[in-house]
Every structure is written in C-alpha cells, then in structure tokens.
Amino acid sequence: MTDRIALVTGASSGIGAATVRALAGAGWQVHAVARRADRLAELAAEVGAVAHALDITDTMALERLAVAVAPDLLVNNAGIGAGIAGLAGASEEDVARTIGVNVTALLQLLRVFLPGMRARRRGHVVNIGSVAGLYPNQSAIYGASKGAVRQLSRNLRLELRGTGIRVTEIQPGRVATEFYDAAIPDDAATRDRLKRTAIRELAPGDVAAAILYAVSAPAHVNVSAIELQPTEQTFGGVFFDPLDA
Template identity: 45%
Template sequence: MTNPAPMNTTHQQRSAVVTGASTGIGEATVRALAADGWRLFAVARRAERLERLAAETGAVAVAADIAEDDDVARLLGEVEAGGGIDTLVNIAGGARGTDWVAESKTEDWEWMLRVNVVGTMKITRAFLPMLRATGHGTVLNLTSVAGLVAYEGGGGYNAAKFAERGMTRALRLEEAEHNVRVIEVLPGLVKTEEFSLRRLGGDAEAAEKVYAGVEEPLTSEDIADIVRYAVSVPHHVNLDEIVVRPVAQAAAHKLIRRG
C-alpha cells in the first residue's frame, strides 16, 4: 500500500496511543506507525511484552487495563506529560468462547463487553478533550465483521462488536463539529498469534483448525498497514468504514478451504 503524503506539513510530528499493543494487530500497528516516524504510546496489560516492543520501536510503553478507571487516568497523565497525542487507535479487544446463547457463560459475555465496549468507551472518553484541542484529532476503532453479521456460536462476540460498532457510528456524528474524524476498520479472518487461541481456552489444536485449508488468511501486518494508511491520509479525508477480508472469505457464511 502506497504511503500517503503527510496529513499537514504545518502540524507537529504525528502522535498516537495504540491499545492492545502487546500482541497481534496492536503490536503490528505500533511497528507500522513507528516506521513512519510517529511518536507512540503503546498500551496493554503485559508490561514485559510492551517493554520489548518499546525497545525495538522507540514507543513509550504504558502497562494499563483500559477498562480500569485508575489505569486510564494514569495513562492520560503520562500522555499529557509526554506531549499529548492527535490520534487514538483502539485495537484492544477479543473473544471468549463459541457457545450458543442457550449454553452461554456469563463470565465470557461480561469479559467481552468489558474489553470491547466499556474499555473502548472509557479510553475514548478520557482522550476526547485532548483530541478536540488539537483541532484535527482522529479516533480509529478496530471492530470486526462480527459486528455486521451474526453467526451460530458467536452471540457474545457479536453482541460486543455490534455494540462497539454502534458506539463508533454515534461518536462519528457527535465529534464531527469538533473536527475529530472517526474511522472504523472491520476485519474478517485474520490469523494472529493469540486471538483464536484465547477464544478457545488455550486449545492450540482447535485454534489451528479455524484457519485450516485457508490458503491466505489475513495477517496482523495486513490490518496494521490499513490502519496506518487510514490515520495518515490528509485529515479532511475520512475512511469511515473499512471492511477487509481475505479473498477466500467471500462472506461471513462462505470461506474457501482447500485440501
């Protein structure tokens, strides 16, 4: 993907908070933006992994749980002390379980709603005044095609991603008057280090079957490149909704597996 021109050469160095930065798409996004010269705050709960990423990319590592008020307040303080940001990239999220609604586990649903919806709300709420103050702020939320089409065994994750998508669309309407652009990236099948493994309770064999026979699922780097592009185009350009799937996934109900 071709690098866009800088957003506006009269502005200072671009700067962002990236959540979910300890693994997968979040980690790849930090690497992609760092390669373009962004000043970055990499946020996740696992401090050790963040420190390694920071050493490699120059990002500032901030270990924090975005659903915890004290952690969000501490993160905001560190970012303010570090010069502030003009972009918030909400990657943190995830799925737990594949139970049908009739067998749903309350704790799985509560975790998914907490991480995908409440956490995204809390960190966005905290940083909106800063983003408004720049006059050219950006919020990018990574949701999922699970927020577009429901499927058996996906009820909890569907509920979380439909909710996150609804919040994102409302935010876009609310923040337009403040010149804050709001972008949503909705990936389909992405093969990452941990997503399916975590969803399936650490069962590596079951996690691998999710991608079995799919010749080229998307990668974390594919999505990170799209995120990088979307937040780097000139600010008057808003890529409102970007749905991205591998060619093998023609629709939610059609996934080509070979062999």
Template identity: 40%
Template sequence: MELDGRTALVTGASSGIGAATAAVLAAAGCRLVVTGRDEHRLTEVAERTGARSVVADLTDPAQLRLVAEAAREADLLVHSAGVGWAGDLAAMPPDSVAGLVALNLTAPVLLTQAALPGMSRRRRGHVVFVSSIAVVGVRDEEVYAATKGGLRAFAASIRFQAAARGVGVTTVFPGAVRTPFFGNRGRPYTRGFPRMVAPAAVAEAVLDGVRRERGEVFVPRWLSAAARLHGAFPGAFHRAARRAG
C-alpha cells in the same frame, strides 16, 4: 492527518494487530504510547518502536483510568485491544461475558470519552476502532459479535460531533487475522476460506484510514461486499452463511 511528530496511543499493543500498528505508526514518525497486559511482550514492542509503555488491564477500572490520562494527550487513538470467546452461549461463563464487554466495548468508549475533548480543543485528532467482520453475525460467537457491532455503532455516532471539531473517526473491519486471538478464544481457526491475513495488512489499513480519513475500511477489501449483502439482504446472507458452515 499528518502523523509525523503526533502522539499516538495504541491499545492491545503487546501482540497481533496492536503490535503491527505500533510498528507502522513509529515508521510514520509518531511519538508512541503503547498499552497491553503482557509486560514482557509490551516491553519488546516499546523497545522496537521507541514507545513509552503502560502495562494495564483495561477491564480494571483503576488501570483504565491510568490509560485514560495518556489518551487525553493523544492526537491519534487506536483501539486494537480485544478478546474473543467461542462456544455454546449457554456454556459461556458470566465472567467471560462481562470481560468481553468490558475490554471490547466499554474500554474503547471510555478512552474515547477521555481523548475527544483534547482533540477537539486542538482541532486535530483521529480515533480508530478495530472492529471485525463479525458484525454481520458469527455462529457461536454471539457476545464477541455484539461487542464489535457496538463499536461500529458507537463510531458512526461520534463521527457527527467529531467531524465538526476537526477529528476523524475510522472503523476497521478485519476478517480472520493470523494472531494469538483464535488460540485464546478457545477454538482455532480451521476454515480454508476466507484465508487468514497478516497483522501487518490490518496495520497498513489503519494507517491508510487515518491518512485518507476513511470512515470504514475492510481487510481484505472484498469483505465489504459481504457486509453490503448482509445489510441489503440479511435473510439471503444468513442462508448462505449456514450452508457455508
């Protein structure tokens, strides 16, 4: 997909992967619309990238509808908004469960529903879902992993109709990324392996996925081997994961 002059909407753009993605898309010549909940940080991103900013909480139906209006005009839609929660499932507040599902899964589904008709009519467009390697299952992050697995299944399903209408679909699966995510989920990242990657690495993977119309992209690339092992030998994968702690 040629990006120069195309309109791109990036969610979760006030920090982390979303902010880095906005930067690389601006450099590629996109006309940007960025959305996020942190008005101050979002304004800074918009000023750096020449974007139009839409401050919105995507878990709020009224604010989600506002962003959906922008999605209808987008040639490229990047779903990078997301939140995590780590801990014993029994201790997870019901509001946190609902919030994770609303932001990580429901919002991308509804925004994609809004964007696809226009992309199909124009016979061009691309939708990017920032999922996670957590789709293989992560201890103490059951709800988060479920939402990211749901994104993968949704993307794989809409790829059928999208391809017939000239629209590409890419799912990106990052490992641990150096963003505020881990602090916000309630538990810092303490593992020495796999090592954390910079948000810019994920942003470049998004750009490459769109330009090359890749279906699935892993960051770093070797994580695809872990996903294949999980798919082919789930029992062996989970035994290895338990030993790794």
C-alpha cells in the same frame, strides 16, 4: 522528535503490535498499551515506542494515562472473544469479560481522551471492529460486541462533527493472530475447530497497512470504514455450486 503522537491498545501482539511498528516506521511517536509487560517492553525496545503496561478495564489507570499522554491518534485495538463458541455454553464471566473489554473499556478510553482532542481541535480515533459486527456469525456475544463498535463509530462521527476529529472503523475478517488461543484457552478441541481454515488469512500487517492508509489521508478526508477480508472469505448471499447440482 515527531509531534505526531499515537496511542495503541492491545499492542503486545497481533494487529496491535503490527500497528505500533507501522506507525513508528511512519514517524509517529507511539505509546503502546497492553497487559503483558514483557512483550510490550520488547516491542518498545524494537521500535522506540513508549510502553504502558496496564489493563484497559482499569478505569483509574486510563484516567492517569490521559493525564500523561495527549495523543493525536487513538487506535482502539484491544479486544477479546471470551464465549466465542456460543452463548448457550458461555459463563457469566465470559459475557462480562467480552463486553467489558470490547465495549465498556472502549467507551471509557474515548471518554478520557476525547476532551483533549476536542480542546486541541484535532485528532483521529480508529476503532478496530470486525466483520462479525456486520454479518451473522457463530458467536452472539462477540458479534454483539463488535456490532456495538460499529454503531459507536457511526454515532461518534456525528457527535464529533465540527471538532476536526476524525473517526475510522476498521472491519477485518480472519486474521492470523493469537485470537482463538486467548478466547478459548481451556478447550483445545473447540479452539482447534474454530482456528481451522483452508484459506490464507490476513496478516496483522495487512490490517496495520489499512490503519496507516486511513490516518495518512489529508486532514479534510475522513475514511469512515474499511472492510477487509481474505480473498477466499466472503459473507452474505446464497451460493450454489454447479458441481453439486
């Protein structure tokens, strides 16, 4: 059995499931964490991962998990976009859920798993951020949560200096996942508007490949951040189309 142990959150679909497959294929023993037990069980059976059906906002469940599993790699992928259509129309619950999952639960995961990594003087934390945390976008709530992930990753890198623990932030653009279906379950018109795109989006496997690249680097190499976008998606600057002149 491999001695490389990984724990991946949000593992039942999308980027999380693709990451579980990629890591298992590379020889890691993978612990897959998500709420949807049925999907998680199917994935675990497919790749030989260990399934943990739990809600990452349940801090007591995270504490128990940290006693049972001592990962060398923690991939913090779980995230939601409640209220992504705009802050003015968002509910109190939308704000609480997005910050609770994307920021608070992430901090609690790090709090419970980092002491073991520090004691072993090795480990790798991969936080899934977003280009929404780098550039202005249509959602103040989601962008704020991913901006927090960006600053957290940078601060954590400094905080963990001298421990042998690496920190990487992955910053994807548009990815073909169930994100908008989960973010806006009750407003089909808004959901379909936000999902609509003429570009070829990244596949979850593209992001998983970036994660595998970062964690496969030699121990003395820290890949601090990877920003990846579809070729036809860009951010920043001012563009003038000569055909409009």
